[in-house]
Amino acid sequence: MDLIVPLLRGARVTIEIAALASLVAIAVGLVVGLARLAPWRAVRALAVCYVELFRGTSLLVQLFWWFFVLPHFGIFLAPETVGIFGIGMNIGAYGAEVVRGAIRAVPRAQHEAAIALNMPPALRMRRIILPQAFRAMLPPWGNLLIELLKGTSLVSLITLHDLTFVAAQLNVATFRTLEIFSLVLVLYYLLARGVITPAVRWLERRASRGWVRSEV
C-alpha cells in the first residue's frame, strides 16, 4: 500500500504526458501524412524529410536534444513541454506513414466517382476519401498509441516524475525491487489494455457503423 500511492501519483504524470503527446502525434501524423500526398513537390519533400529524420533517430536522443542541447542555443523548454512535443512529434512521424498508407488504400474508383460528381479535390478528400481511410488507419494507430504510452517512460530521464521515475526512486529507497517493478509492469499494461485498446475498438465500431465493405 505504501508503494501503490506514490506509484499512482507517477502514473498520473504518465497519463497526462501520454494523453497530450497523443494529441500532438495525431495532429502531426495527419498534417504530415496529407503533406506527403500534396500536389506540390516542395511540400512533399519537406514531409519526407520530417518523417525520415524523426523516425530515423532515437527517441531518447531526440528528447535529450530538446532538453539538454537546445539550452546551449538559448532555448529553454519545460520538461513537460519536451515530453509532450518530443514524444508526440516522434510518434507523429510514424503516424504520417499510417495516414498516407490508409489514404492510398482507398480504391481509385472512389476518387473517380467523386470526380464524376464534380467534387473539387479538397471536398473529395474531406468527404469521401478521409472518412474511408479513417477506418483503415485505426488499428495501426492503436499500435502507435500503445508504443507512445510505453515511450513516455523515457521522460523519467529528463527530470519528470512519471511512473518509471517514481519506481526507480522507490527501488533505491526500499530495495523492494520485485514488488515495485511487478506493479509498474501491471500499471502500464492496464493503461494500454484498459484505456487505449477499448478506446480504439470503440472508434472502430463507430466508424464502421452500418457499412459492410462490398467485395469489389
Next chain:
Amino acid sequence: MVKFDAVVKRYGGLVVLDGLDLEVAAGERVAIIGPSGSGKTTVLRVLMTLEPIDGGIIHVDGEPLTHMARNGRLVPADERHLRRLRGRIGMVFQHFNLFPHMTALENCMEAPLHVLGLSRAEARERAAGLLEMVGLGDKRDAYPGALSGGQQQRVAIARALAMRPKVMLFDEVTSALDPELVGEVLQVIRRLGEEHGLTMLMVTHQIAFAREFAHRVCFFDAGRIAEQGPPDRILVEPEHPRTRQFLSAVLESH
C-alpha cells in the same frame, strides 16, 4: 451535344483512341459496342475527364471540354474550366462505386449539397424523389453494403441524376450484375430515355437492349469506329467483317 474531333488517347505506347470522330446530338441515345481493348470505355472516361487526352479536341454543348480559349488560342483546360463543363455530364460505373460510408440517400445528397450548394432540405427532397423514381424509396436509409448489385446500381443512377446532367454515360452498367438483376437496371435506364429525353452514351454488351433502345450503334475496333448506324442495320446485317465476327461471338455466348 457531344463532339469528338480527331481525339487521340495513348497509354504509354498503346494507342487506345486513334483519331476518333464522333458526334452525338441532344437527346440521342448511342450504344457503343466492340471487343475488349477496342477503346469503348475510354470514350466515356475521357468525356468524364477521368483521363486526359493526348490529341484532338472534345466539345460538350458547344464548348471545348479539355481545352479553353485564352488570348484567342486553345490551351489545356484548368481545374475551374473542367469543373464548369463537367457539371453537364454524369456517369454510372460498372462497379457502381457508391460511397460505402453513406446511406443511399446520403450518396444522392452529397454532391447536390456540397457541389451545387443546395440546402439540406432541397437536396433531401431531390434525392428522395430520385430514389423513388428508381424504385428504391424504401431503401433510402440502407448502406450500399446491405443492397444487392442491382439496387446499388440503381442508387448510382439516382446519384448521377441528382446533379441534373445533360449527358449521361453508362459504362457497362450491367456487366457486374447477376443475370436476374440486369432487367431492373435496364428498365430504369429505359424510363430515363423515354420520359426525360436525356442524351446518353452507353457502353454495353446487352445487344438486345441496344437494339430496341439506342438510336444509333457504334461498333468500335482498334480505337476507331469501324461501323455505325441504326441498330437494326448494325446489329442485324452488319457490313464490316469485324462487326459480324464480334456479334456472332457475343450472341453465341447468350
